[in-house]
Amino acid sequence: MKVSLRASRLACERDDRWLFRALDLRVEDGDILRIEGANGSGKTTLLKLLTGQLPPTEGRIEWHGEPLARSREAFLSQLLYVGHAPGVSAALTAQESLAWAAAMAGVRAPVSDLERALEAVGLAGFEDIPARQLSAGQQRRIALARLELVPRPLWILDEPFTAIDREGVAWLEQRLVAHGDAGGAVVMTTHHTFHANGRVDSLLLGEPA
Numbered sequence: 587m588k589v590s591l592r593a594s595r596l597a598c599e600r601d602d603r604w605l606f607r608a609l610d611l612r613v614e615d616g617d618i619l620r621i622e623g624a625n626g627s628g629k630t631t632l633l634k635l636l637t638g639q640l641p642p643t644e645g646r647i648e649w650h651g652e653p654l655a656r657s658r659e660a661f662l663s664q665l666l667y668v669g670h671a672p673g674v675s676a677a678l679t680a681q682e683s684l685a686w687a688a689a690m691a692g693v694r695a696p697v698s699d700l701e702r703a704l705e706a707v708g709l710a711g712f713e714d715i716p717a718r719q720l721s722a723g724q725q726r727r728i729a730l731a732r733l734e735l736v737p738r739p740l741w742i743l744d745e746p747f748t749a750i751d752r753e754g755v756a757w758l759e760q761r762l763v764a765h766g767d768a769g770g771a772v773v774m775t776t777h778h779t780f781h782a783n784g785r786v787d788s789l790l791l792g793e794p795a
């Protein structure tokens with residue numbers, strides 16, 4: 587098994603307010619988990635916990651049965667995380683930005699691979715345009731091109747559907763399902779309704795208390 591991420595009895599308190607308590611989840615090969623909930627319900631916070639960026643107030647997170655804190659290196663080597671902001675540098679071109687992201691992930695990416703990834707996300711012809719001159723949706727597409735380039739079994743994606751058009755949404759839905767079908771796993775937050783014939787599990791976070 588490539589992916590085995592488990593959270594038990596997870597709780598998170600911020601500013602004297604419980605965002606969630608006693609939350610259990612399990613993500614394994616082939617799973618696609620969509621985390622939904624109202625603004626402020628703790629979706630981004632939960633992803634921060636699951637990626638080890640924030641310690642839980644209570645509960646355990648395990649990667650292949652080991653506490654995340656003890657298996658961090660192994661966990662991070664299998665994770666592709668795309669955060670809420672596209673994380674694209676305004677001064678870099680689409681291709682430079684993607685090359686930078688690949689290098690940060692330790693992936694050697696020849697120009698042909700960069701071009702293929704940008705083409706897959708609909709950015710053929712925009713490779714040499716600085717990100718500041720691209721639209722919000724095009725900047726999001728640069729970030730999503732990492733899905734094509736960085737081969738990691740676990741994808742944790744914060745609002746990946748934000749700002750992309752209908753065609754982009756269709757591409758991304760298909761890409762997520764294909765990743766699951768290939769034995770990868772996805773955890774994402776989204777307000778976008780997406781069932782893919784029962785392929786997607788949902789976890790609803792409650793209203794903030």
Ligand SMILES: Nc1ncnc2c1ncn2[C@@H]1O[C@H](COP(=O)(O)OP(=O)(O)OP(=O)(O)O)[C@@H](O)[C@H]1O
Pocket residue numbers: 600601605623624625626627628629630631632794
């Ligand atoms: N750095 C922080 N310090 C203290 N409290 C925070 C911090 N970040 C977020 N919070 C609190 O946690 C709550 C949940 O934030 P979070 O970003 O996880 O919500 P969300 O469900 O992702 O919301 P949205 O749908 O608006 O993106 C916020 O309402 C805020 O009160």
